[in-house]
């Protein structure tokens with residue numbers, strides 16, 4: 001195969017969009033999937049481009065809802081009992097992120113992406129000849145009880161503040177829009193600006209065809225073969241090994257299969273969801289997706305038939321399907337709409353890739369030069385595919401990103417570092433100056449600190465979230481912070497920088513890894529050869545700190 005600049009791993013809507021945006025910027029791109037593009041999670045969604053989505057999905061706030069879920073009576077959520085212990089840390093994090101202030105913070109962090117979502121789809125659809133799949137008919141949300149309607153009052157108030165158009169409707173007004181609906185609900189909210197597609201698979205395929213027309217190459221291969229070969233990333237494909245300087249992981253729920261062995265472990269969970277198609281009786285039809293809020297399903301018209309999609313199921317990604325929720329919602333859907341016969345024998349199962357803070361990870365893989373991440377789009381991957389493609393392509397090619405990508409960085413999962421808040425390393429002296437030409441001294445005039453390191457620190461200070469960019473291990477009041485794989489800074493209790501290493505860190509880690517291997521058989525050598533100091537520190541945890549400090553010849557006062 002000819003020269004390849006970037007390998008995109010995973011051809012769902014996200015990967016296809018990233019690949020297309022890269023090829024449009026002149027890169028030689030290979031899109032690798034083990035199967036046909038678009039057949040993963042991106043196949044079976046409800047087709048909604050939720051551009052005016054504001055609040056992310058939240059942990060149930062009432063005891064009654066939780067109890068219903070616990071008793072497996074809730075249509076909106078189900079779980080495999082044996083999986084609860086595994087998913088518990090994620091659920092707790094999800095609950096923390098469902099606090100009212102966090103929900104608003106998430107909304108603000110995600111607005112730049114959601115607000116461009118339709119425009120970015122439209123741009124790709126226009127060049128891919130896929131506009132026929134797009135409906136600008138909004139999204140209708142129905143509430144069967146006053147209580148469930150009242151539960152969305154806050155989101156509606158925020159929408160009004162932001163000037164997002166929505167219309168509150170009574171039953172007659174909603175039925176004027178959708179005459180086939182039975183009057184089994186009490187309230188309706190019409191989100192006018194949402195769009196939807198009539199065939200998500202066809203849209204993904206159209207983007208793939210456009211990618212190929214621009215010179216992109218679609219290859220069959222297993223992303224799990226990804227590894228570093230010198231300074232390149234290599235993946236084995238049906239056409240032989242493929243090397244490129246950049247690799248982008250867009251594997252949705254399967255991303256951990258590739259990242260885990262590379263030492264990158266981010267807290268992804270999956271929320272499984274089901275769908276099935278039905279015919280419609282008589283002339284019944286739907287012009288837009290409908291949410292039956294009290295019953296936790298969406299009903300929408302697709303080219304394949306009337307598609308009903310379910311809420312979430314917490315279960316291992318690859319566990320046998322248990323579509324009990326689906327069975328629960330079908331009677332409610334039959335009450336609302338004159339459903340005909342099922343089109344397929346089986347219910348489709350997909351797995352939404354979700355982080356507990358309802359944001360995807362978009363950006364560099366920490367500590368792995370040339371490796372990029374774009375996954376974890378949760379409930380909104382169809383919506384956000386093209387806008388993600390644009391942002392990733394801008395970052396990868398070094399262009400100015402259309403929005404600040406910081407809220408989506410993998411670094412947000414690192415340990416919070418209180419000292420980052422302190423002003424004495426604010427980097428005022430260096431702000432705005434060239435990164436390569438400067439070094440500066442810490443306040444006490446002792447060792448020189450790498451500028452890039454300080455820049456990372458200062459950007460965190462300016463940013464506010466106070467998360468370290470690297471991993472932190474601490475001991476006796478001292479802290480070792482690794483910022484990317486080339487920089488190490490040790491801070492003492494008074495937050496003085498004691499020493500930083502640039503050139504010899506890898507050698508030291510290699511020595512340490514060999515020592516660990518001999519001592520307890522842990523095999524870290526490969527990781528170290530791949531220069532992934534972050535991964536090594538991840539393995540070391542606190543216990544390895546002493547040893548590393550010794551090897552680095554550092555003194556802790």
Ligand SMILES: Cc1cc2nc3c(=O)[nH]c(=O)nc-3n(C[C@H](O)[C@H](O)[C@H](O)COP(=O)(O)OP(=O)(O)OC[C@H]3O[C@@H](n4cnc5c(N)ncnc54)[C@H](O)[C@@H]3O)c2cc1C
Nearest residue numbers: 012014034040041042045046048223252273380381382383
């Ligand atoms: C029931 C349901 C309803 C939904 N409704 C909506 C909606 O209305 N609107 C919306 O915006 N979003 C919706 N979503 C979410 C959306 O579908 C997902 O967020 C999105 O499809 C994720 O896309 P992706 O490209 O990241 O992953 P995927 O589409 O899953 O793509 C990943 C690709 O990686 C490939 N792959 C996996 N392992 C390997 C390997 N080892 N080697 C090579 N290739 C591999 C797979 O074959 C697949 O093609 C819904 C999801 C579900 C389940």
